[in-house]
Amino acid sequence: MNQIAGLGTVLGVWAHPDDEAYLSGGLMALARDAGSRVVCVTATHGERGTTDPERWPADRLAEQRAVELRDCLDVLGVTEHHWLGYRDGECDRVPPGEAVARIAELIDAVRPDTVVTFGPDGQTGHPDHQAVGRWTAAAVDRAAPARTRLLQSAITGDWARQWRIVNDRFDVFVPGYPVVRRESELALHLTLDPVTLSRKVKALAAQASQTAGLIATMGADQYAAWVADEAFVAAEPAPLICERCWWDHENARWRCAGTPAASLR
Incomplete structure (x- = not known):
């Protein structure tokens, strides 16, 4: 709890509803219990998150997931939320300068002590996750107070090995992922206590369009064990991003129409 209280005001920036709960639900709940302000930002409504688009057309699913996210955050005690x-x-098609500027405005308004988001790998390899992680790192570099810590969600080798069969069964990761980190690289590693874990599972269960089938298939106990760890690394410095920057997927680097490519990492 000393570590959690030391996070101060927390701003989480994520791609889809349920990212925040899977990757930082315990952190958010514990931070709120410690009296800290927690603000959550979600880039999309997750309207494509279905294998049954006839039952769940995009507009209907977006509305449903907005309600589910509200209920999820209510369980975690989080009352401040913003959609991008x-x-x-x-x-990954959004002009990066635009997205970075919008997140920077939120950072300027919230003045967080800690920002949590995806790392460059996007946790699962999802392009939306990777884009949001890039935007957030650049926005922190541009707008955050000097004291602000940027923590990026990470996967440990132990967790990846323990849950490999489950992850493969449910296609959790894009081929070639996850990228695993050593314990010594972590800035924060939470193994949730039973009360906080139960609260996190309840929050995830509130996002039933995404989790109900998975919980039913895995069983409540295995599902809880699967989501019991949350790990974060301290971010490396981000490149400066302007309205003319774009992400070169083929070469995995930033490019800018107004800046020599060698100056962007």
Whole structure:
């Protein structure tokens, strides 16, 4: 709890409803219990998050997931939330300068002590996750107070090995992922106590369009064990991003129409 209290005001920036609960639900709940302010930002409504688009057309699913996210955050005690309003599956097409500027405005308004988001790998390899992680790192570099810590969600080798069969069964990761980190690289590693874990599972269960089938298939106990760990690394410095920057997927680097490529990492 001393570590959690030391996070101060927390701003989480994520791609889809349920990212925040899976990757930082315990952190958010514990931070709120410690009396800290927690603000959550979600880039998209997750309207493509279904294998049954006839039952769940995009508009209907977006509305449903907005309600589910509200209920999820209520369980965690989080009362401040912002949507960025981008299209699910298209974050990597958003002009980076625009997205960075919007997140920077929120950082300027919230003045967080800690920002949590995806690392460069996007946790699962999802392009939306990767884009949001890039935007957030650049926005922190541009707008955050000097004291602000940027923590990026990470996967440990032990967790990846323990849950490999489950992860493969449910296609959790894009081929070639996850990228695993050593315990010594972590800035924060939470193994949730039973009360906080139960609260996190309840929050995830509130997002039933995404989790009900998974919980039923895995069983409540295995599902809880699967989501019991949350790990974060301290971010490396981000490149400066302007309105003319774009992400070169083929070469995995930033490019800018107004800046020599060698100056962007």
